Amino acid sequence: MVRVAESRWFAVSVVVLAIIAIWYWFTIQLNMPWQQSVYARAGEENVPFWQLLDDLFSQQRPVLPAPHQVAVEFWNSVVNANPSTPRSLIFHAWITLSATGLGFLFGTVLGIVLAVLIVHNRAMDRSLMPWVIASQTIPILAIAPMIVVVLNSVGLTGLIPKALISTYLSFFPVVVGMVKGFRSPEAIHLDLMHTYNASGAQVFWKLRWPSAVPYLFASMKVGVAASLVGAIVGELPTGAAGGLGSRLLAGSYYGQTTQIWAALLMAAALSATLIFAIAAVERLTGRLMGARA
Structure with missing residues (x-):
């Protein structure tokens, strides 16, 4: 016991x-x-x-709705519904996942690039980092419609606007985490690299990057959840025919609270699955790099 x-x-x-x-x-x-x-x-x-x-x-x-009502709606929308029809939550989850994955990829790459610039250039550190922080003070619900309208006016519709909104939310934790990771090597280790006359590229790839890998995966777990939120928010002002955001919006219009909660449950399950996937890649990467279990 x-x-x-x-x-x-x-x-x-x-x-x-x-x-x-x-x-x-x-x-x-x-x-x-x-x-x-x-x-x-x-x-x-x-x-x-x-x-x-x-x-x-x-x-x-x-x-x-009671938990069992949400469970019944979730079961009917996932198991009993045809996945290729808009009645299925799998159909909507796949649309949202597509925007989430693309936005997360953009945000991760952008965050790493910005972190490299901030760490290796003092001017970029002083000028860029405050703007990166200030960018997150703007409510996403305020800028999401503007992003959608502006991109629609230049012919960009569908996946790209939602992915860019996801990028906006997901790049910040990657920037902060990777800046901390790139600066995590101790001074004695940097001095040793300089003693061996290592170049800047060698210091980066052999010292800074391995030291930053744990920070990368930690920030990616936060970033992928933020990316999913961005994709869902991006679906709200578009009037899209699919996606968990449109499912939530339709449930709100017609007062279908059980549909809303089932969509929220699917979003939570999707977020947990993505985080567990990143954790699995993290463990595999750790073993390849010789980390102890």
Whole structure:
């Protein structure tokens, strides 16, 4: 019993069960006023408690759907729906994933390039880094429509505008992480490289880059989640026919709260999958570089 109580899965299970219990409690509290008004219009009094719970958890458009309602909607939209049709969450997730992947690739490359410039050029450090930080103070919801409108005016539609919005959110953690990583080698190691008359390129590839690899993967995990958020936000002002953002927007228009929560659950699952994939690549890279387990 002690081993079970101290295991990681036991702790995770306790937290998940607590979240589900709190979720059900809020479901009852938020949906109760509507159900009471239904009973009042029907002239029903002294409704049995179990019937009340059944009615609360079976509302067509609840303020907050119960966990099992979201699970049923998720199952129907993922397993029972044709993946090639807009009714399937897999269909929408693939569209969002395409923009996320492209934006994440752009953001990672841009972040690494900016970090190299900042670390190796004092003028770039003083002039560029403050602008990189200031860029993240602008709300993405404010600039996303402008990016979409401007790019549409020059004929760029579809995947590119959403990818650029993802790039805007994902490059920042990569810049910050890689600047820290490139500067992580100790002074004694840099002095040793200079003692061996190593060139700037040799110092970078043999010392700075290996030292920055752990920071790269840590920042990529943050960046890929931010990239997914950017892709979803980029789908909101476009009126796109597909994507998790459009699914959320459609659910909001028609009051389909269970559809909204199912799409959010798919977005969370997609984000977790991407982060686990990066973690797997990180472990493989570590073994190839001779890191200890």
